[in-house]
Amino acid sequence: MELLKKSRAFLLLFVTFFFWGSVYVGGKLISDDVPAPLLGCLRCFVASFPLMLMARKHFGVKIDRADWKYFAGVGVMGYFLTIFLIQLGISLTGASMASLVNSVTPVGVTIFAALHLKEKITPTKVLCLVLALVGTFVITTGATGQEMAGILVVLAAVVTWSVASVFMRQLTAKYPPILVTAYGMVISLIFHIPTGVAAAVQAGGTGLSSANILVVLYLGLVGSGLAQYTWTASLAELPASTCSLFYPLQPMFSALLGILLLNETFTPSFLVGLVLISADVILSTLETRKLAKQAQAGSDR
16 A cells, blocks of 8 residues: 555546646746736636645634745745746746756755855855856857747846745745645735736737637646646655755756647757766755654654
């Protein structure tokens, strides 16, 4: 039975990262029709429904007044700015490129966790930072002006998500993770809705055809809502460090779907960057697992 549960969790991880990888391709498919701020708004609006549904059993949990600023930080930095910046980055560069650049997120989280939570920076984490920087440099080789702008925008999204992740670490130590996610998503709508409406007015319309509406529903219900459920279900069966080892699957799925649906192509620099950033994520995760075991051993003494 235990083996069956773990096998199911591994399958759910593949499904989760496929969903997350497909979000970049879906966003690129309609980026020429739907303005980035509006698409980010619609995605979060749709996603808020399944997330609130999954979090409903935790609505009775009392939130300390001092923690609301961190919930606001998750909503603004994590689900407003990050999603807006990623969608803007996708519109400027390819889906696979945006997804790959976003894969350096674990390094950003490590840096901000060290600054804000005083987590230890080890030699391995320094190596991870170097690998991420080198990988990012390699994939930008030969990028055009617009592609470079898209890469820089996605890197800005890495920063905002890293800051939000530090807030999430503080909150999930006290509150159910799905509740933190749901509240953060709803808070983000306070900012998404006016910027989305303004973008639609400026563009002279929403650009929402029947096909585009289906993509928006997929991004919200599947890419955010269902993916959050499968991720949470995986974390219930496997350690977070083990689940994080699957993170390199996201840009791989994005790249494969980009080839199939967007006619994107692999370049040698993209492949080298993929290897370097994947190595960075795996090393960072293994180091996290090692430190967690050391901390546990110290507390058991």
